[in-house]
Amino acid sequence: MNRSANDPVPLELRAVTRRFKTEAGVLEVLTGAELTLVAGEIVALVAPSGTGKSTLLHLAGLLEKPDAGEVFFAGQAAGTLGDDARTAIRRTGIGFVYQFHHLLPEFSAIENIALPQMANGVAKAAADTRARALLADFGLAGREDHRPGKLSGGEQQRVAIARALANRPRVLLADEPTGNLDVVTSDRVFAELLEAVRGQGMAALIATHNPDLARRMDRVVTLRDGKVVSG
Numbered sequence: 001m002n003r004s005a006n007d008p009v010p011l012e013l014r015a016v017t018r019r020f021k022t023e024a025g026v027l028e029v030l031t032g033a034e035l036t037l038v039a040g041e042i043v044a045l046v047a048p049s050g051t052g053k054s055t056l057l058h059l060a061g062l063l064e065k066p067d068a069g070e071v072f073f074a075g076q077a078a079g080t081l082g083d084d085a086r087t088a089i090r091r092t093g094i095g096f097v098y099q100f101h102h103l104l105p106e107f108s109a110i111e112n113i114a115l116p117q118m119a120n121g122v123a124k125a126a127a128d129t130r131a132r133a134l135l136a137d138f139g140l141a142g143r144e145d146h147r148p149g150k151l152s153g154g155e156q157q158r159v160a161i162a163r164a165l166a167n168r169p170r171v172l173l174a175d176e177p178t179g180n181l182d183v184v185t186s187d188r189v190f191a192e193l194l195e196a197v198r199g200q201g202m203a204a205l206i207a208t209h210n211p212d213l214a215r216r217m218d219r220v221v222t223l224r225d226g227k228v229v230s231g
């Protein structure tokens, strides 16, 4: 995808704070986190369990709102938007990949990738064509009509990644995208993910516990005392 130098910054978190009330008191998870993702940049988020990686991804993905600070998507302050506008950004501008694939079990691989496009107004024939091409990119030609239950773990995760890329989002957010796979499959699927993200010129933030995978990204950040710092 061609993005020009004048395009707005895909994703920016400014002074983002998030706290949770727990029985033990208030838990300050993010305390003024700052992060900028430029177009074409793939950032690894590597931090110990419980430090707030998923929380940060949920805020970046407009799934939750910060208690203070602001998330900017393509230069637009998300806090100023209503729920419909936030949902529209999530549907068209952001691709999500989780540790578990969350594919729709009753639908085939091709339908799982075509449906989010059709929800965005793409005609079925065009959505199917793109889904087919993505499946081929991920080595799944011939598996189009298989339901997720008939696919291996690696194949399921490839379909989930293809689904996240289907609408050509500006930003990809991933939480341990290959954390559920064996080492060899994880390595292969991860390489395919990076290639696809680079090919589309997207910005990506990918949480992983795996330092080998993190090294293959453009830079590594971590969370310390609720703030994003270089990893």
Ligand SMILES: Nc1ncnc2c1ncn2[C@@H]1O[C@H](COP(=O)(O)OP(=O)(O)OP(=O)(O)O)[C@@H](O)[C@H]1O
Residues within 6 Å of the ligand: 020, 021, 022, 027, 029, 047, 048, 049, 050, 051, 052, 053, 054, 055, 056
């Ligand atoms: N809705 C919530 N209510 C209360 N506490 C929460 C909530 N969501 C997250 N937390 C707490 O916030 C902290 C950060 O959670 P988060 O899931 O972001 O961590 P993480 O770094 O992604 O961990 P992991 O690597 O284990 O997935 C944890 O202590 C968690 O228990």
